Amino acid sequence: MKQKNTWVSWNENIKHNYTSLYKITSEEKLSEVIAKNDKIRFFGNKQSSADIAAGTDALIDMTSYNKIVSYDYNKKTVTVQSGLILGDFLEAIEAVGWCIPCLPDINTITIGGALATGTHGTSGKLLSEYMIECTLVLADGSIKTITEEDDLMDAVRVSLGMLGVMSTITFKCEKSYTLHVKERPEKDSEWLPKIKSRLKEHDFLRILWLPHTDKGYVITGDKIKPDTKIVENNGPKYLKHRRNASKILYKYSHIYPWITSIANKILAKAFFSSKKEHKGTLYQATVTKSRGSTLELAEWTIALDKFPQVFDELKTEINKWSNKSFIHIPMDVRFVKKDTSWLSYAYKQDIVTMGCVSRNAATADTYEAFKSVEKIFLKHGGRPHWGKRFSAKDVELSRVYPKWEAFKELRSNLDPTNKFLNPYLTKLVNAKAKKVINEIA
Ligand SMILES: Cc1cc2nc3c(=O)[nH]c(=O)nc-3n(C[C@H](O)[C@H](O)[C@H](O)COP(=O)(O)OP(=O)(O)OC[C@H]3O[C@@H](n4cnc5c(N)ncnc54)[C@H](O)[C@@H]3O)c2cc1C
Known part of the structure; x- marks a missing residue:
């Protein structure tokens, strides 16, 4: 009998036994392994909170399939193997003066994992919308090339690895640019009505909402010439301790959820009350490069026009003291432009995405906020992030x-x-x- 091993997700909330693990380095091997197994899943950096990456006896680890295959300097396209880590990819294209103009706030994920789950940033489209061609290894092991001209592309772009394994991916890049980023706290009554005008005015908009404080932390970015002089202000040095301070303040919030309300007020005052200003490429200036600890994430999306109503309802709900849905800081509010991918959150509508984080990954099952957020967003036709926690199913x-x-x-x-x-x-x-x-x- 084959020995069982255990697959463990990044934050240790998902564990599955398996018997065979294949570390592939070529498309031929990928196709051979898929053809010979009756059931198989494949994983990148295991950073999804949803149980979508393992759970079968045979598994493929995609992370050694990580080469840059080719560049086309005239067309600004680059072809990569899907196990490549996003940060390595972004550094490589920055070195030739290119960028992908909408990036998630994480760089340790694989390209395949990011595309499969509809990973996104703000003020642009899903990462998968910048893919113009891919090869897909189908369930029988055959390899299909899919281009933008194929109807299948809209189905494949976001498909959770349910149609096949993405093997090589070609991205269309843009010329790299410098972003002038400004950050400041604002009352909810100020930032909420300004969303649409700011989306027109700025190249980058993100709001870190601070639940139970009536405030948000607004981050805007404008494209500037690289040599434009700005007054750089990175805020007080202690800001770098925000995540550790949060971890300590929220330590017992699963036992006494109301602690969150007090912790948020302290965190908002200490870490979200100063203004900041800096510049850099989109990747350098806006993407978090390291995280001290793991967390559990949910994220819901809603049509841009419906957001103010959903926001008000959510705020009222979580501020009721009869409700245990206290929410850790921050709820990340971002904006994605409409597309035509079947399982995209932004299918045929401009949307707002709203994250919900539990800084205690191990106690996420008791975090009432995930349930309240899901209930309210679903009621208004919201769509869940495929890689994060939600309980909605087929119906x-x-x-x-x-x-x-x-x-x-x-x-x-x-x-x-x-x-x-x-x-x-x-x-x-x-x-x-x-x-x-x-x-x-
Ligand atoms: C700290 C943190 C920050 C995050 N920030 C953001 C963010 O800013 N924006 C956002 O949208 N999301 C964000 N996410 C979610 C994250 O981008 C997704 O969960 C992503 O799928 C993780 O990539 P991974 O390489 O770890 O994939 P895994 O979790 O290993 O796999 C995810 C899915 O992709 C499938 N898959 C893997 N490789 C392939 C392939 N080659 N072909 C087809 N399917 C494949 C797997 O089978 C699985 O279904 C964040 C997650 C964390 C933990």
Whole structure:
């Protein structure tokens, strides 16, 4: 009998036994491994909070499949293997003077993991919208090249690794630019009505909302010439201790959730009350490069026009003392432009995304905030981030994703034996074991 090993996610909230682990370094090997296994999942840097990366006996570790394949300097395109770490990719393209103009606030994830879950930044499109071509290894091990001209591209861009494994990816890049970033605290009554005008005025907009304080921390960015002089102000030196201070203040918030309300007021005063100003490339100036500790994340998205109403409702709900939904700082508010990808949060609508963090990953199951946020966003037609925590399944998802049924049909045609489904994904798409049913029939 084969020995069982344990797969553990980044924040240790998901654990699965497995018997075979393949570390692949070539497309041929990827295709061979997929063809010979009946059930298989594949993972990048294991940083998703949703149970989407493992849960099958055979697993593929994509992180050694991480080379830059080629550059086309005339077209500003670059082709990479999907296990490449995002930070390595961004540094490589910056070195040739290019950028991807919308980046998530994390650089340790793999390209494949980022694309599969619809990873996004702010004031632009999902990362997957900058992909113009990819090769996809299908359930039978065959390799399909998909370009922007193919109808399939809209289905594949965000597909949680349910249609196949993305092998090589070609991105269309833009010329790198310098961003002048300004940060300051603002009352909710100030920043909320200014969202639309600021989206027009600035190249970058992000708001770190500070629940239970009536304040947000507004970050704007404007493109400038690299040699433009600015008065740099990085705020007091102690700001770098914010995450550790949060960890300490929230330590017992799972036992006494109301502590959060007091902790947030202290954190807002200490770490979000000073103005800051700096410049750099989008990657250098806005993406967090290191995190002291793990956390558990949820994130919901809503049409831009509906956001003020959802925000008000959420604020009222979490400020009720009868409610245990106290929320750790910050709730990250970002903006994504509409696209046509079937499972994109921004499918045919400009959206606002709102993060919800539990700084105690181990006690996330008791964090009421995840439930309250989900209830309110779902009620208004909000869509959950695929890589983060949510409990909605097939029925709810079919109401908020217009292309959900089309995606499910395509998935079952491309993977008729459900090779790529783990238990979580099986429930998500409400998949029936087609082959077995046919055999019985
Ligand atoms: C601290 C932190 C900050 C974050 N910040 C952001 C953010 O700013 N914006 C945002 O949108 N998200 C953010 N996320 C979510 C994160 O981007 C996603 O969870 C992402 O999927 C993690 O990438 P990974 O390499 O760890 O993938 P994994 O978690 O290992 O895998 C994720 C999914 O991708 C699939 N997959 C992996 N490789 C491939 C491939 N080659 N082809 C097809 N499918 C594949 C896996 O099977 C799995 O279903 C953040 C997460 C953390 C922990």
